[in-house]
Amino acid sequence: MDILFSLFDGILIALQPMNLGLAVLGVVIGLFVGAMPGLGSVNGVAILLPFTFVIQGISGDATSPMIFLAAVYYGAMYGGAISSVALGIPGASTAVATTFDGRPLALQGKAHIALMAAALASFAGATVSNMMFTGFAPMLASVALDFGNPEIFALMLLAFATFAGLGGDDFPKTVFSICFGLALSAVGFDIISGEPRLIFFDIQGFSHGIRFLVLAIGIYGISEMLWTMNASRGKSSMSKVEVSFASMTNALVRFREAWRGTLIGSVIGFFVGILPAAGATPASLMAYGVTKMTSRDGDAYGKGAIDGVAAPEAANNSASTGAMLPMMTLGIPGSPTTAVLLAGMVIWGLEPGPLLFSAQPDFVWPLIGSFYISNFIAVLVNIAFIPLFLWMLRMPFSILVPLVFVLSLVGTYAAYMNMFDVWLMVLVGLGGFFMRMLDYPVAPAVLAIVLGPIAEPTLRQTLLQYETFTIFFTRPIAGPITVTAIILILLPGLRLLWRHWRAARVGTAGS
Amino acid sequence: MRRAEIITAFILGLFSVYLMWKSGEPPAWNPDAARFDNIGYDDNGAPGSGFWPFWLGVIMLGSCIWTGINWALRRTPASVSTAPFLDSYGWKMLLTVGGGLIGFLLVIEFLGFYAAMLTFLVYYIRFIGRHGWAVTLSIATAVPVVCFFFFDIAMRIVLPKGYSEPLFIPLYDIFL
């Protein structure tokens, strides 16, 4: 009951005119920053951090600046889906799974349905997450502490397992693609041995590793574009969307079909999000994988399933709120964005950590209240802007394509401030075109480069500490996760065996 | 298509071998260490720095060989396809667009992002898209201007300017 009163007070504070105005402003800025390929919530939050000192100077407390940054954070999380759907390029790693079905929907002329589903699913995900946060923050913080290296590795294994069916029909090419992504994720610097490794051709540019967006923008921004142009003979393959009241209400109604993905995404998102080492990207990928796996119509995914947009979007928003939990209750950021928020809190004179909730309730509850308010504003603003983004899709193909290329190059530079990465991105894009032509599946490689940098160190840290593989089975949390993952990985094979065996039995019985 | 399939598998196989070779490289501060010393378990009883990439390289090589076998046995669509990998339209598209992108990058190195954007947009919209000059020039100038205000001024992400940098100093004086 206490919690509800505190929350209610908090919401009232967040609703004060100045705070509300800041929330709206933050959401709009965040939405546009997030919609830009290469820029994500972290850029928005980092760039506006100095500005919050000005706000603090006016408001005199830490609540208003934090509300502003939280709004930017939310806006950017919503915005990530926009470039995934409209341009087919994931704006940030968190939105990569959104392209899997968002892009096909846009190509079928259903961009409005995809964007609406993304907005509503994001809202649902963040709301579920907010409620969990409100009710169980201190309890969940201790769950995060129980996740050591073996548990995180087991979780990464599970993320892979949920994607066992994601590859193409060509088995060796799928295996190649996964291993390729995992191997590239090892390029750069090995934290365990403290040595640089895999500096290809001794080019120093590789020493900072092959970053996620270099691969993702290269593949989705360049390769896919070239492939589409080749396949469509340079004519637009995009069906135009009528921007009208009717089409928007239709999109609203179609969201009904996505309740399952939204639910799965919200729950998985929150629990993966609160783990400091995991974060929103693995959460959205896992949500997509699980939704697809548990669907009766798994084949529809990747071809424009609305659930396939809703699940990752619900998950990444849910996880983003979840990631605030270890940041606030443990003082450990779960993502680069929360790291910047944490830096901000320290400058505003707060001390995030186990005592934050009891020592500074005046700050915590308005902030949580502002999560609810920002989320609500974000969904409204997002829906209001959907027609604008749809209008972008109506541009002639021969103008849209060069703009996508320009955004890809600028976005890659903006993300890493490094020309080497821009060159590498274009080369990956051109090379990826050839692989795309020959049916090498790309999604497993992109997935692998996200999970690889988490999976490899945790595996080695675990083996270094416990010196045995059995630890993955004997620890109370890691054990069940590992076993589930292994079953899921073996499942397609087992199913095949089962069918084989049954066919053989039916065969003998018949004769 | 059939020829492209085996050539690609061969190139990717070569890359896998290179990856394995590179994984076993001794660290820079100790060049006397034996190559491939680090791909197994090290003295601490845990996998060394080359373990992960090396064995992935092995699997990658294996899957390339598998693709090669599929090719020889004509088991995959690509290995029986007699259609050309890219027809004349495809090659032309790849050369004009891919070449344009490389050109974009080269111009960035010399004249910076903003001049390169302008050049690339004019090249693409006018000469590939065959739009009129009015459309071309309005888009080609609007994009760099919007980008400048968005990135350099608002987001404070300073894009490289190459030799064109002095032209921007007065703009900084005004806007920053």
Add this chain to the structure above:
Amino acid sequence: MKALRKLMTSALVLGCATVVVASPAIAWQPNKPIDFIIMAGKGGGADKMARLMQGIVEKESLAGRPLVPVNKSGGSGAEALMAAKGANDPDHTIMVTLNSFYTTPLRQPGLEVDVLTFAPVARMAEDTFLLWVHADTGITTFEQWLDVAREQGSKWVMGGTGSNSEDNIITDFLNTNYSLSMKYIPYKGGGAVAKDVAGKQINSSVNNPSEAIGFWQSGDMVPLVAFTNERLPMFPEVPTLREKGGEFSYFMQRSVVGAPGMSEEARAYYTELFTKVYNSEDWQAYKSKKSLMGDLMSGDQLSDYWRNQRDNHEQILRSSGAIR
């Protein structure tokens, strides 16, 4: 090529400057955004501190042009060192460094980086190290800890940030001088290490106070000994290792350096800028709250400090076999 480019750029800058600004020669001022390279990833201690500095500069409008923070954490700082070394415009490139400033060039000789070529702008602080365990272990003194760790042998696990890093150096020192055989697990960042001590995933750590402070206040983590010369004001009851007879103290520098080739005028400008930051209320408050030590240092004094530190680290790394 690069020389030509630099020449052309500076000629053009000169040309433009005379036309556009046409003001009498005053002390050097930045005329474009300043690259502020951070030698660590987002969210680490160094990053937080760098963003605090940037925040103070913005808040008090100390600089005429904005500082643009760029995180370059690759290769344990190698990426940042190379970026600064190859900066197109050294007068507008500064960098926040930590001890990898010395260790990375030693461990990666291929970089051909000499730390003494960097411009000594300002040393803003020295971070301190303490030995931490979980409160539930019941250990309250360094002697008890030694007994338990010795008894457990290689079952006693110490976590730390990175390999051959500050944390590793301290662990090695404890292992050799107190006949321990603790196992050292490298992590990506200090926050993750503190979390794993608090979650009892590992047994102890040598976190900076700023990383462990939250868990200390909540009573999860206990400091046993400080690797400083005097007791820390924040932990008056925690003895130093020197009091316990150990001839060892270790600090992490938090310095701002200028790119090699920075002009003396620009160096003077940045030193003045960061002196103002250092003297600001916010910085002083942060220093005392995070239990940071070390006074402001700049110019030749800072260069001498770097020379000493580098030689010192070369010796440490050589004796532990991390370099030859």
